[in-house]
Amino acid sequence: MHSRKAIALASFAFTWLFFFEYLPPARWVHIPFDLQGFHFALADYAFQRLRQGHFPLWDPTIYCGMSFVANIQAALFYPPTWLMFLGDRGRERLSYQAMEDLQLAHVWLGFFLCYMWLRGKRLAELACVMGALVFAFSGYMCYQLQHFGLVAAYSWIPLALWGVDEAVERGSWRPLWKVAAASALAFLAGYPPTWVVFATAVGVYALAGASRGKASLGTIGGTIAAIAFSMALCAIQLLPTWETTALRQPDVRYGIGIQDWDMLLSYFLPNYFNFGLNMPVETNYGKDYFYLGVPAILGLPFLIFRRRFRDLAPSLAILAVTLVIAGNPYGLVWSVIQHSTLLPDVVRAWYFLAGVTLAFAPLTAYALDGFLARKSKVPSWLMPASEALMTGWGAYELSRWNRQSLAFGWRSGAYLLVTLAIFGMGMYAFRAAQGGRRAWLFAALVLFVGADYKAFGTSKRFNTNASEVYRYSSTSLRGMEDDVYQQLRADSGYRVIVDNDTGPDPDNLRHIGLVTPQGFDPLLTIQLRKLVETYGAFRTDRLFDIDVENETALRLLGVKYVISSDTSKQLPKLKDNPHYRLLGSMPAFYRVYEYLDAQPPYSWEGGAVTELERREWEPENRTFRVRAASGGKLALHEQFFPGWTATIDGKSVAVEPWAGAFQAVAVPAGEHTVEFRYRSRLLGLGAAISVVALIGLGFWMRSSASARVK
Known part of the structure; x- marks a missing residue:
């Protein structure tokens, strides 16, 4: 049995090996698409404003200005974001490598939290490692690397489920601080649709698992209360975002549900859809990669031999509910949520597929735990043979991966059969092994599974670009004089x-x-x-x-x-x-x-103005010197959001909508200093609520630790 620290360090090294081509010192490739083009731009803007000594409240760069603190996808109040900023302190701009490092660190975090959750079930250590590998390194996570908020929120789910299990086992609400903390962190990561998946999975897990212990209804109520409390923890983000929702037209993004039958094949065949870097972009357009891996596939038959089938109920409940929401059978889910303004916006059918991989993590661990519990004698040659085969086949897969020449379609099933057979041999050998040879087999099995996941899940068209990351500069811009x-x-x-x-x-x-x-x-x-x-x-x-x-x-x-x-x-x-x-x-x-006839993004409307001078031009502060013989309106061609205020000579005046989307103030005749300022009206209140809730969470954690010691 290894200590938590040893597992944390070993899994960190495993993660680095798994993604070595993305990380220093190699850095041969990088994660493209949304992480680079959307999330990185938001993070870099915040980083630069902080470096200049300003807290980023307003974003003037797009859409004629918009609230930055209300933009939840900026993940401005997500604690790991600030660790990323701290790591790049001293730089003129945030490096994209820092963004990638943080994203891949979430993969490691997801593995470690899932391992700790599964170990809490008192399952065999290797079974827990394999379950955690399914959660963090299988198809779903690799496919989603471009989406920062999704990966981050998904990584925190095991912490919440761990808390639910402890609450059931101890018959106490105290361990549910893990639910509150994980929920807040998942929300602050910046993608509400994945937080909805989080809340649904945790709620279903608590409901289905309450019968296992004496907590029952108390655990269900406590879980709901913990999720509600988490909203206080993230009030600093929630309130500014809520303040602006009235300005935005809700997106109806639920969809019609998952309809493609061949998606099922992508879970079980490692390369059914070929996403190699050498394939044309149009190849398998609209298809997905969700390969579960050999631990999950080998483990499925052994689930039926579980004597305590009730242990599987919470995981099976998550699987069933998420599949129903993702699939929308007979239009059932849509018929319910269509009557809401909010739900069609935040409930997205496709993102509920996260629940499939989440459910298979504990199912895999339970299945392999049951397998390992059945001791049997094996031939003496099985151990060296399995080690040799794992080494040879793993090296073969990685060599084909390096050449981008892996079989695809139904032919990839041959890879699966070989990998399953070798993995099965290794598991049989491990079950009978003792002492040092058992430790070697443990490592060999983990590396073998990792090689299989890597061969089919990294350096693919959906998560890799081999070109150099462009570094923005204040002196030059690529393609422009x-x-x-x-x-x-x-x-x-x-x-x-x-x-x-x-x-x-x-x-x-x-x-x-x-x-x-x-x-x-x-x-x-x-x-x-x-x-x-x-x-x-x-x-x-x-x-x-x-x-x-x-x-x-x-x-x-x-x-x-x-x-x-x-x-x-x-x-x-x-x-x-x-x-x-x-x-x-x-x-x-x-x-x-x-x-040639350009007008700056401000104007005077009314009588002749003899002077209109721009004095200060920061995103949150715009100051003008105005001199006019008669009164008029000074218009700021910046979007009018809640939180914009104005003063004339230091005295507050009303700001009114102008030209549909912008803002203006009435200015009397004479010489005046006019200032427009943006301050989110609910940011201060949200910050105060979050601070109080954070203090409460600290006492809650301390109470849980003290009760455990007793």
Whole structure:
């Protein structure tokens, strides 16, 4: 039996080996898609603002400004985010490697917490390790590496289930602090649909497992109370987010349920859908990778031999409920949730597939524990033979992985059969082994399973890009002349329009301090959507184009530059337009046009103004010096969110909506200093609630530890 510390260190080393090509010193590949293009941009913006000595309350970079503290996907109040910031202190910008390191650390965390949860069931150590491998290193986790909030929230689920088990066993509510802590951390990780999966799985587990101990209804009620208490822990994020929900049109994202029968094959055949890096992008489009691995598949037949079938009930309940919600049989689930405004937005059928892998982790552990409990004699040659076969076959799979030449489709079933046979031999040999040879077999089995998971789950098209990660700089931007880039940075108070076909991606402007009316974020407000529909056209529910020939739109949105290219559909509207001037003298991929009649993102409405000077221009503070012979309105062309206030000469004045999405104040005649300020109205209250709840959680944890000692 190994200590917790030994398992933690060994599993950390295993995780590094598993993802070695993503991590230092190799760093041959990186995780692409949402982690790089969406989550990293949010994290880097927060990092840069903190480095400049400002807490990031407002994000001016996309959508004509939006609340940053209300953007839950920024994970600003998620504690590991701050560990990432601390690790990169001293840098000008957050490194993408730090973001990847944190994401892969969650895989290790998920393994270790799952192992601790399963060990609490007093199952065999190897069985617990195999169950934890299914949870953390099988298809689901590898497939989701691009989604920060999903992986982070998923990793905390075992901590909550561990707390439920302890509460049942001890007949006490005290261990349920684990549920509260895990729930808060899963929510703060930034993806509410996965938190809904978390809450559903934990609730079902408590309900199905309460009959195992004397707690029964007390455990169920305590679990619900712990999840409710967790909302107080994360009030610092919850309240600012709730404050802005009225501005956003809910997304109906539940879907019709999982309909593809071949998805089942992806759980059992290791490479049914080929996602090799050498395959065309269109290959297996819309398909998934959920391979459970040989520990789960080998263990399935042994579940029927469990004498205490009641132990399996909570895991089977999670499996059944999540499959029903994911599959939506006969439209049953949709018929229930469609009557709610909130539920179709946060209940997403596809994300409930997390419950399948979660359920198989303990089922695998129980099955293999039952197998290992049946002692039997084995031939003396079985142990060296199994070790040799595991070494040889594992090396073969990894060599085929390295060449991206693994069999796929039904032919990958041959790999599965060979791997199952060798793994089965190793398990039989381990069951009979003693002493040092048993320890060697333990390590060999873990590494063998790890090699199988790695061969089919890493360096794939869904989680890998082999090109170099671009490092943003204040001196140059790839594809743009340096002097043009510097002009855009010097004029960063104006907005730019980007071409959604050729880039750069609007969200990535966060890295370099440029601002745009475009963007890609769920926090697109109803008011901005209506404005865009007047002056542009939506491509998707979040991406839109602005008509570069509509001068009313350009002035209203404060646009001065359009970033285009030779292949852009916008180019014909720009190159011969007398209102635009091409910047730069040297050929470059990006062709930047300056709109010659640009108006800054603020304006005066009313009588003639003799002076309108911008004094301060920080995201949360905009100060102007105004001198006018008669009264008028000073409009700030920044989205009007709850929390914007204004003062004139230090005295508060009312802020009113202007032009549909923006804001303005009435300014009397004379010379005045006008200041617009953004402060989330509920952030302070949320912070106070979270601090009090955190203190309460500390006492709760201390009480649980004291009761355990007694």
